[in-house]
Amino acid sequence: MSATGVNQQSLEMPTANLVAEINRLRRKHDAVVLAHNYQIAEIQDLADYVGDSLGLSQQAARTSAKTIVFCGVHFMAETAAILSPDKKVWIPDLEAGCSLAASIDLDQLLAWKAEHPGAVVVSYVNTTAAVKAESDYCCTSGNALQIVQSIPEDKEILFLPDVFLGSWVQKVTGRKNMHIWMGECHVHAAIPPARIEEKLNEHPAAELLIHPECGCLTPYLDRVVRQNGSSRLKVTSTEGMIRRAQESTAGEFVVATEIGILHRLRKENPAKTFYPIANEMSCQFMKMITLEKLYRSLNEEVFAVTVPDSIARKARKAIERMISIY
Numbered sequence: 062m063s064a065t066g067v068n069q070q071s072l073e074m075p076t077a078n079l080v081a082e083i084n085r086l087r088r089k090h091d092a093v094v095l096a097h098n099y100q101i102a103e104i105q106d107l108a109d110y111v112g113d114s115l116g117l118s119q120q121a122a123r124t125s126a127k128t129i130v131f132c133g134v135h136f137m138a139e140t141a142a143i144l145s146p147d148k149k150v151w152i153p154d155l156e157a158g159c160s161l162a163a164s165i166d167l168d169q170l171l172a173w174k175a176e177h178p179g180a181v182v183v184s185y186v187n188t189t190a191a192v193k194a195e196s197d198y199c200c201t202s203g204n205a206l207q208i209v210q211s212i213p214e215d216k217e218i219l220f221l222p223d224v225f226l227g228s229w230v231q232k233v234t235g236r237k238n239m240h241i242w243m244g245e246c247h248v249h250a251a252i253p254p255a256r257i258e259e260k261l262n263e264h265p266a267a268e269l270l271i272h273p274e275c276g277c278l279t280p281y282l283d284r285v286v287r288q289n290g291s292s293r294l295k296v297t298s299t300e301g302m303i304r305r306a307q308e309s310t311a312g313e314f315v316v317a318t319e320i321g322i323l324h325r326l327r328k329e330n331p332a333k334t335f336y337p338i339a340n341e342m343s344c345q346f347m348k349m350i351t352l353e354k355l356y357r358s359l360n361e362e363v364f365a366v367t368v369p370d371s372i373a374r375k376a377r378k379a380i381e382r383m384i385s386i387y
């Protein structure tokens with residue numbers, strides 16, 4: 062084993078052989094490979110399904126495969142384990158975490174709930190299983206608006222953990238009685254608001270695709286609202302960006318999210334041009350998953366992601382409530 066725990070033999074294997082070995086092993090284990098839109102290109106290209114958090118949880122819930130190998134971050138693999146308790150779920154690197162999911166823990170949520178008895182808890186999918194288990198609804202960036210809109214007007218809402226996603230939902234729905242946790246993703250929060258203007262000025266014909274976790278979204282949206290809207294702006298999940306790029310008549314797009322998504326955008330829209338809002342928008346956790354580690358995962362049957370039954374049962378309710386709405 063090397064210092065990173067990856068077998069020396071796999072490091073020496075040419076990529077084509079590595080891919081062939083991965084394919085052989087996934088057949089052997091009856092495994093489905095699920096990959097998030099931020100994964101490196103080589104992983105996306107061999108995955109059975111590539112998508113956003115919502116699509117990946119739906120795939121995990123409906124697959125008939127015996128094993129799920131999750132190429133994404135830990136909370137996503139946990140969500141798959143919650144939805145598929147009878148399947149084996151493996152993640153190629155246990156260290157693939159998420160700064161946003163780490164911004165609220167169970168004790169913090171319990172204390173927050175105690176301050177607002179009777180409030181409905183809506184947790185973004187970027188949370189641990191323990192936090193989901195104490196939530197009424199789960200949501201993703203693809204359905205957060207619909208989930209909040211489905212909750213009766215008179216009910217107080219605790220929305221967590223992303224402050225920018227929460228502020229966007231509040232602005233669009235006009236919801237007054239919604240408290241928002243002050244968490245953030247270090248990748249999406251780092252983009253200064255001025256960067257949007259700079260990039261749109263550089264590319265005056267481009268449409269702006271922006272993820273609601275972006276810190277630059279709130280001030281930009283305020284300006285758009287003051288100017289009575291903008292046809293150049295689309296706030297959406299990663300899968301929403303893929304759909305929008307296909308449907309839009311625009312030929313150029315400024316993309317404000319993690320740069321891994323550019324691979325799919327470019328591959329599926331070869332005639333269109335995509336500009337990252339910032340090349341440094343790279344999530345080191347997503348990039349921890351490599352072909353070598355995927356090979357090791359299948360070869361050594363590691364690393365199992367499991368959720369204790371008592372937590373999984375409660376967390377599943379919040380996720381299933383989400384899936385039943387959207």
Ligand code: 13P
Nearest residue numbers: 113114115201202298299
């Ligand atoms: P999506 O659900 O839009 O893919 O977002 C997941 C995520 O982690 C964003 O940083």
Ligand code: SF4
Nearest residue numbers: 159160161246248344
């Ligand atoms: Fe988490 Fe941010 Fe990475 Fe998404 S980009 S997985 S929110 S740290």
